[in-house]
Amino acid sequence: SDSGAAVVDESVETIDGRHIEVAANVGQPAELEPAAQRGADGVGLYRTEFLFLDRETPPSEDEQYEAIREALDTFPDGRVVVRTLDIGGDKRIPYLDLPEEENPFLGERGIRRSLDPDSDLFATQLRALLRAAADGAGDLAIMFPLVDTVEELDAALEALDTAAADVECHDADAVDIEVGVMIETPSAAFMADELAARVDFLSIGTNDLTQYVMAADRENERVGDLHDPTHPGVLRSIHQTVTAAHAEDAWVGMCGEMAGDPDLTELLVGLGLDELSMSAVTVPEVKTAVSETEYSTASERGDRARLAATRSKVHTTLDT
Ligand code: PYR
Numbered sequence: 001s002d003s004g005a006a007v008v009d010e011s012v013e014t015i016d017g018r019h020i021e022v023a024a025n026v027g028q029p030a031e032l033e034p035a036a037q038r039g040a041d042g043v044g045l046y047r048t049e050f051l052f053l054d055r056e057t058p059p060s061e062d063e064q065y066e067a068i069r070e071a072l073d074t075f076p077d078g079r080v081v082v083r084t085l086d087i088g089g090d091k092r093i094p095y096l097d098l099p100e101e102e103n104p105f106l107g108e109r110g111i112r113r114s115l116d117p118d119s120d121l122f123a124t125q126l127r128a129l130l131r132a133a134a135d136g137a138g139d140l141a142i143m144f145p146l147v148d149t150v151e152e153l154d155a156a157l158e159a160l161d162t163a164a165a166d167v168e169c170h171d172a173d174a175v176d177i178e179v180g181v182m183i184e185t186p187s188a189a190f191m192a193d194e195l196a197a198r199v200d201f202l203s204i205g206t207n208d209l210t211q212y213v214m215a216a217d218r219e220n221e222r223v224g225d226l227h228d229p230t231h232p233g234v235l236r237s238i239h240q241t242v243t244a245a246h247a248e249d250a251w252v253g254m255c256g257e258m259a260g261d262p263d264l265t266e267l268l269v270g271l272g273l274d275e276l277s278m279s280a281v282t283v284p285e286v287k288t289a290v291s292e293t294e295y296s297t298a299s300e301r302g303d304r305a306r307l308a309a310t311r312s313k314v315h316t317t318l319d320t
Contacts, residue, residue, distance in 0.1 A: 005284035007039045012287045014269060018295040021275035022287045023081070025255055029067060032074040035280040039287060042078030042138065044203070044277020045255035046071055048085055048125070052093050058121060064128035072136025079139045081180065081203065081253070081277070084125055084156075086110050086145040096121075105211070110146025110184075115155050126163035133177045134167070141178035143203055148187045150194050157198065182255075184208035189237040192244035202245045203277075206256025210234050229258040230314050235271065235306040242272040253277055265289035267318060270302025 013019045023044030024035035035043065051059045051067055059067075071080045087093055088101075088109030101107035114122040126142075133140035144156045160179065180201035183189055189209070196202055206229045211218050213234050216226035229235075238254075245252045253275035258264055260278025262285040268276060269290060276286055304317040 005288050007037070007284050008287040008291070009039050011041050012290045014290060014293045014295040014298070016295050018269070020269060020273070020290045021079075021253070022283055022290065023079070023253075023275060023277040024280040024283055025260075025277050026071070026280075029070055031280065032071055035283070036074055038280040038283045040075075040078075040280060040283045042075045043071060043080040043082075044253055044259075044275055046080055046082045048082060049087065049091060049093075052085065052087070052096075056095055058095070058124075061124050061128045061131075064125060065131050068129055068132035068140070069136045072132060072138040072140060074138070076137035079141055079178070080136075081141040081143055081255075082129060083143050083145050083182070084111070084114055084129075085121060088113050105217075110182075111144045111152050111156055112146065112148075114144075115152060115159075122159055123163055123166075126160055127167050130160075130164055130167045130177070139178070141180060141201065143180040143182055143201075145182045145205070146184050146208070147181045147195065148185050150191060150198070153181060153195055153198055180250075180253075183241050185212050186237065189213075189241050192241040193248060196245040196248035196250040199250060201251045201253060201275075202241060203253040203255050203275075204238060204241055204273075206234070206238075206254060206258040209237060209256065210258075213237050228311060229256070230264070230267075230305075230318075231311050232306060232308050232314055235267075235314065238271055238273075239302075239306045246272065251275065260286065262286050262289040263318075266293045266298045267302055267305055269293050269295060270298030270300070271306065272299070272302070 021041050023042045024040035025045040026043050027047040028050050089105050147153050178200040180199050180203055181195045182205045183202050184205040210229045214226045216223040218227045242252045251274040254273050255277040259276040260282040265286050305314045308314045
C-alpha cells in the first residue's frame with residue numbers, strides 16, 4: 001500500500017525546531033534498500049530473527065556479521081538499531097528445541113531466553129554485532145528485548161563487555177556503540193529511570209507494552225477494544241518512560257505499530273518521543289506529519305490526552 005505522501009530525504013523537525021528521527025522497522029535484508037528509498041533516517045528496529053529462521057542450525061558469527069554490515073553500509077550516515085534475538089512467545093525456532101510453555105507470552109521470551117547460561121547464541125550474536133560496528137559505515141546501536149529488571153539488563157551488559165573483550169583480542173578496533181533497552185512490560189516502564197541510567201536509549205515497543213499494560217491478547221478480537229495504545233493507561237506508561245529517560249539524558253524511541261500512524265504523530269511528539277520507527281511505507285507520511293506539528297501545542301495536547309480519564313476523551317483531545 002503506497003501512500004500518496006512525497007518522499008522526504010532530509011531529516012525532519014517540527015515547525016518550532018524540535019528534531020524527530022524517523023526510522024524504519026526492518027525484518028529482512030531485502031527491506032533495507034526500500035527503507036532507504038522511502039527516506040528513513042536509519043533503522044529503528046532491525047529484527048534479527050530472520051537470521052535464525054528457515055534453516056537447520058544457528059547462523060555462524062560470520063554470517064551474522066555480514067548481515068549486520070549490510071545494514072550499516074545501507075545507512076552510511078544513519079543509525080541502525082539492532083534488536084538481539086527475540087524468540088519465545090509466538091516466535092519459535094524448531095532446531096533450538098525450546099520447551100513447550102503453558103503460557104508462552106508470559107514465559108521465557110526475549111532477553112530471558114538470551115540469558116540462558118546453557119546457550120552461547122547470545123555471546124555469538126554480540127561478537128558479530130561488535131565486529132560489524134567496527135567495520136560498517138553507519139552507526140550501530142544494540143537493544144535488548146523484553147527486559148523487565150535491572151538484574152537482566154546488568155547481565156546483558158556484562159555479556160556485552162565480555163563479547164567486546166573477546167572481539168578486541170581479534171581485531172583491536174575499539175567499538176563505540178549505543179546500547180538501549182526495549183520498554184515492553186509494565187515493570188520496565190516503572191523501572192525506566194534505573195534502566196535509562198545504565199544505557200543510552202530506551203525504545204518503546206507499543207505492541208507488547210499495550211498487550212501487557214492492558215492484559216489483553218493482541219490476537220483476541222474479544223478484547224480488541226482493550227488492545228489499543230490510545231488508552232490513557234498506555235499513554236501514561238509512555239509518558240512515564242519518556243520523562244524518566246530524559247532525566248537520565250537518554251533518548252527515547254518508539255518502534256511499535258503506534259509509531260507508524262500519522263494520525264498519532266502529533267500526540268507522540270507531544271509526549272516527548274525523540275525517534276519514531278515504523279514500517280517503511282509510512283515513513284514519508286510520518287515525516288510530513290512531524291514537519292506540520294508544533295511541539296509546544298503538541299506537548300500541551302499530549303498532557304491533556306494522557307490525563308484524560310477514558311479512551312474516548314483521549315480521542316476528543318486529539319480531534320480538537
Ligand atoms: C513491539 O511493539 O512489541 C515490538 O516488538 C516492536
